[in-house]
Amino acid sequence: MEEKVRIDKWLWAVRIFKTRSLAAEECGKGHVTIGDVHVKASRELKGGEIVKVRIPPIERHYRVKALTAKRMSAQLAVDFVEEVTPPENLALLNAVKVYGFESRPRGLGRPTKRDRRMIDKMKEGDDYDL
Numbered sequence: 001m002e003e004k005v006r007i008d009k010w011l012w013a014v015r016i017f018k019t020r021s022l023a024a025e026e027c028g029k030g031h032v033t034i035g036d037v038h039v040k041a042s043r044e045l046k047g048g049e050i051v052k053v054r055i056p057p058i059e060r061h062y063r064v065k066a067l068t069a070k071r072m073s074a075q076l077a078v079d080f081v082e083e084v085t086p087p088e089n090l091a092l093l094n095a096v097k098v099y100g101f102e103s104r105p106r107g108l109g110r111p112t113k114r115d116r117r118m119i120d121k122m123k124e125g126d127d128y129d130l
Helices: 007-013 020-029 087-098 113-124
Strands: 032-034 050-055 058-064 081-083
Touching (some): 007 032, 058 087
Antiparallel strands (some): 032 050, 050 058, 058 081
16 A cells, blocks of 8 residues: 555546546546545545545545555555435436436437437426327
8 A cells, every 4th residue: 555645646546537537637627526626636634534526426435444556456455435425416327327318328310300309398297298
């Protein structure tokens, strides 16, 4: 285990972000906070801290269980990070997935004109006929 690890390295190592440059970019945009303070990518991380990462439509919360700068498999990453996102945020995320009208099963292609009209009506909240 490491003594000091940059926040961008840790976010990448525990597989919250796909690349380290993406983690550093999100820190620069102000999407990563610790203790309600936006952090730079070079900030040193300590064990036990709560890291908040804004990934639309919600903000996810992670507790640092241990420090590492080396990327690992998802099975090993659970020993270094614990998700402590409030249940209401996760419920919102599930609602967005369920009611995400614009997502379509793979292989169906583009929506037809009729499908597009139905999608628009659902977004507006109007009643629709199938």
